[in-house]
Amino acid sequence: MNPAPVAIVDYGMGNLRSVQNAVEHLGGHAVFVSDPMQLRQYQKIILPGVGAFSQAITCLRETGLDVALSERRDAGAHILGICLGMQLMCTVSEEDGIHQGLDWFSAKVSRFPADSGLSVPHMGWNGVDFSRDDPMFAKLESGSDAYFVHSYRVECSDPADVIATTDYGHRFDSIIQRGNVRGIQFHPEKSQGFGLGMIRNYVELPC
Template sequence: MIAIIDYGMGNIHSVQKALEHFGARTRVISRAQELDSCDKAVLPGVGAFCDAMKALQAAGLDAALQAYIKSKRPFLGICLGMQLLFSESQEAPGTRGMGVLAGKVRRFDPDTGVKIPHMGWNRLRIVRRDCPIMQGVAEASYVYFCHSYYPENQSAEQTAASCEYGISFTSVVWQENVYGVQFHPEKSQATGLKMLDNFVHLC
């Protein structure tokens, strides 16, 4: 059973439909105790870092998700859901993230000449071919982005794929049982769906 975390800030139904396309049994949950019966979890997210952390904390889901991750069950953060795994964000000074991954979320610098937000299709550069959710994904595959902030890792080993947008930034993270994608796999056609398929079939 895959838990899809509903805290009022995610593309719940499109993610659920994509996962179920690959035979997954899913459950949309909004209470911490519901995580206990699930063997995988997905945290979608669209919106502001501060609002998202407040919503998770109000439902007791921040601590529950950290405990879930420590149990070594597979976890996938999508877009804002990936950013929440880090310690803090430039978007919300003073707001602590979940701190599962080392690093800070930063805003794209307009001085690099790029438009903000980064919206549309862009190519992946695969950094770690051994990442389980990247299996079968071709180099330079296109995925769909919509974001103004990106994770700045403190550990290069966490980066499974990167992307170029004024700078090179991490677009896929992987640390043990934790996966995160900055793009929207449910909107990324064959490439994104392949990654979700890989996640569904993780042992």
């Protein structure tokens, strides 16, 4: 049986083509979707994102994609947020002021501490340590390196929502999951075999 097609949310911000190429390289079929009504047809949805939180959440709200995404979440669709897409799923972001997110996770998005002595943004390869089992981790090894580019990190209020962490001066939440919704802080489409394996596992999730 062929896997269900994947909708990649096009709201004007994100590395859409590289995500699409990764999905299709792994045998899936991915299409760009910018129409909230069209989004209702899909059981697998990727919310990518590169850029500023405030601009991204404004784009989602102005287009009605925020409502459509929440409806699909409530209907049981498998939704995957990547990088900024993961941060948009949180309650609030402190990037350039205080901005309300989709509030799917009780979580705050805050900048890496300036006094950590580490370079910000966090850019490059770093290990991803699994906190518990998840279908997205099938045949993948905890501690594998993934490619990160971000200045802000997610802090979940509920430890049960955290399924992987990464150490960059201190631990931060690098993969989160609640029910049918998952968020990945790194770029799996740029993370070679480990990242592609994660995308493959997502594509193969049963609907």
